[in-house]
Amino acid sequence: MPSAKDKVLMGLGGAAGAGILAWRTMFPWLGYDLELMKAGKKTTAEISSDIQNRRFAIDMFEEQAANYPLDTMLIFENRTYSYQFMNTQACKVANIAMTWGLPQGSTVAIIFENEPAFIWTFLGLLKLGLGVAFINNNVRSRPLVHSITVSDAKALITGSGDVLHGAIQEIKNNLDIPIFMSGLSPEDADSTCQSWDDLMFRSPENDICRTVRDSLTILSPCIYIYTSGTTGLPKPAIVNIAKGVGFSKFILFSGMKKGDIIYTTTPLYHSAAVLALFCVMNTGATMLLRRKFSATHYWADCREHGVTIAQYIGEICRYLLAVPKDPQDGVHKIRNMIGNGLRKDIWLEFQQRFKIPKIIEFFGATEGTSAMININGRLGACGRVSPLLNKLTPSKTFIVKYNPETEQPYRNKQGFCEECKIGEAGILIAGIPIIYAQGFYKGGKEVNEKKxxxxxxEKGDAYFNFGDLLYKDSDHFLYFKDRVGDTFRWKGENVSTNEVANVLTGLDFIQDANVYGVQIPGQDGRAGMAGILLKDGVEFTDDMLAKIYQHCQRNLPNYARPVFLRFIKEMALTVTFKQRKVEAVKEGFDPAKVSDPLFSISAKDKTYVPLTMDTLPQILQSKL
Structure with missing residues (x-):
């Protein structure tokens, strides 16, 4: 028989249960919140503990190297790299950099393809408390010079290979910092480029005492990850030490732990790969890294190496579905896949064909002040923002009404923004915590004020503007709608229309270029299209098409090169002398709607070829 005390406790428990049941009846979405809060409880506690105990990203790595030296940290091209080996290489890097005498917080830029040297070079610089600028290895010419100089880098370390060497040789005279080049022999070194391999060969393996980093704070720089915005040139988004600690916990929502193997095919300079790397260092797990994504080898890689967690971006999932079906499609050890950009129209097909137990979709931005995640499995959703979650977070998130004419948030008669209703698309905004005291980007007040x-x-409040259109359903799940303004997404990258236009107008026969993104049936994102206005008195000739192709190939990364060209007779402008894009976007590349000459890119012919009603079906079937 229960005692009187037990009866009281049982009564209280029953009352509490009835209370929760009543709340769930009133707010049927509450169960989704509770599931997310349970999953995030450990993450939140670990972030707080690590910051309080100064367990930063580099400390996590050194901890794993000390406690589990022979465990595998990295698998790359069928070779395994232990934590001990990666630490030894990182120590060599740190001992080289120590001779430069740079103050803590100084920046060193690195540009590598996906390879182990990228990681140990980065870790070696972190050992000294230096900030590291991750330069996109696809950037060339003026944008490359800008990316390096805007970071205020005191040195540049490059990877090996003719492609990277050629890119650096082209711009080295525009830089006034020392350049250290991998794959360069001492005999080929000169006053502008030194042999990094020679320095690494001669560098001692002595570890760096962590007391060297005692002066670091949570606001000290960790990484600069570049994003493309309306200024037209890459901007270095600040990932400070506090944000780095947050990065190290994000994939814990997938249940990642020691013993897991996470598969990363995105570039290491991309924030998605950084999330994986930092979570690996936090948990002591293993990263399977590929130099470049391959749809045909993807599942074989997963099976061969026992992948348990896989990352994706939406385009990756679509490419995998495009591969012919195979009886082994669902043969793997993957517990879940985590990423962003998986569209609703292929979500279920992808999950069922490849037998993925769980898909975890999230939404965020490298420079963003908040991130949303969908751990509940809601089809097509990229996260949650409910009234309860907004009460608990330090960075409250809202969707506000949007004025498509001004491409700015709508303001009422009082001058304030208004929240969107359920199902209404609007601009996503989020509060700005103290860790963003130095801004979202390196580069001063002006570039940060734009976001x-x-x-x-109310008067005096401030929010980060994501520049994206999203909407909520009645259960407060978020869904991505589109991008706002002068940036669109193609092949998983943000493309700046101004950057592309500036490159095009560098040709002596082009007066102006109106660049925008157009939708292609069955493709994620928007493909680049440029309305070309020739200079007065210049007549169109076929050789212009090859010149445009070659010029874009030299000066733009692959994803930013226009897929379509439209030769226009005059530039359509608004009353404020801004280029009109709305009508052009609606017309797209449809020859039935566009009377101007149209052309599409041809990598095979290394030029642009005529786009007509007759050639349109063939172009749509191609990979573009």
Missing amino acids: TLRNVF
Whole structure:
């Protein structure tokens, strides 16, 4: 028989259960919140503990190297790299960099393809408390010079290979910092480029005492990851030490732990790969890294190496579905896949064909002040923002009404923004915590102010503007709708229309270029299209097409090169002398709607070829 005390406790428990049941009846979405809060409880506690105990990203790595030296940290091209080996290489890097005498917080830029040297070079610089600028290895010419100089880098370390060597040789005279080049023999070194391999060969393996980093704070720089915005040139988004600690916990939502193997095919300079790398260092897990994504080898890689967690971006999933079906499609050890950009139209097909137990979709931005995640499995959703979650987070998130004419948030008569209703698409904004005291980007007040929305709901408040259109359903799940303004997404990258236009107008026969993104049936994102206005008195000739192709190939990364060209007779402008894009976007590349000459890119012919009603079906079937 239960005692009187037990009866009281049983009564209280029953009352609490009835209370929760009543709340769930009133707010049927509450169960989704509770599931997310349970999953995030450990993550939140670990972030707080690590910051308080100064267990930063580099400390996590050194901890794993000390406690589990022979465990595998990295698998690359069928070779395994232990934590001990990676630490030894990182120590060599640190001992080289120590001779430069750079103050803590200084920046060193690195440009590598996906390879182990990228990681140990980065870790070696972190050992000294230096910030590291991750340069996109696809960038060339002026944008490459800009990326390096805007970071205020005091030195540049490059990877090996003719492609990277050629890119650096082209711009080295525009840099006034020392350049250290991998794959360069001492005999081929000169006053502008030194042999990094020679320095690594001669560098001692002595470890660096962590007390060297005692002066670091949570606001000290860790990484600069580049993003493309309306300024037209890459901007270095600040990932400070506090944000780095947050990065190290994010994939814990997937249940990642020691013994897991996570598969990363995105570039290491991309924030998606950084999330994986930092979570590997935090847990002591293993990363399977590929130099470049391959749809035909993807599942074989997963089976061969026992992958348990896989990353994706939406385009990766679509490419995998495009591969012919195979009886072994669902043969793997993957527990879940985590990433962003998986569209609703292929979500279920992808999950069922490849037998993925769970898909975890998230939404965020490298420079963003908040991130949303869908651990509940809601089809097509990229996260949650409910009234309860907004009460608990330090960075409250809202979707506000949007004015498509001004491409800015709508303001009411009082001058304030208004929240969107359920199902209504609007601009996503989020509060700005103290860790963003130095801004979202390196580069001063002006570039940061463009992403800051002020006097939103009351005078004096401030929010980060994601520049994306999203909407919520009745259960407060979020869904991505589109991008706002002068940036669109193609092949998983943000493309700046201004950057592309500036490159095109570098040709002596082009007066102006109106660049925008157009939708292609069955493709994620928007493909680049450029309305070309020739200079007065210049007549169109076929050789212009090859010149445009070659010029874009030299000066733009692959994803930013226009897929379509439209030769226009005059530039359509608004009353404020801004290029009109709305009508052009609606017309797209449809020859039935566009009377101007149209052309599409041809990698095979290394030029642009005529786009007509007759050639349109063939172009749509191609890989573009």
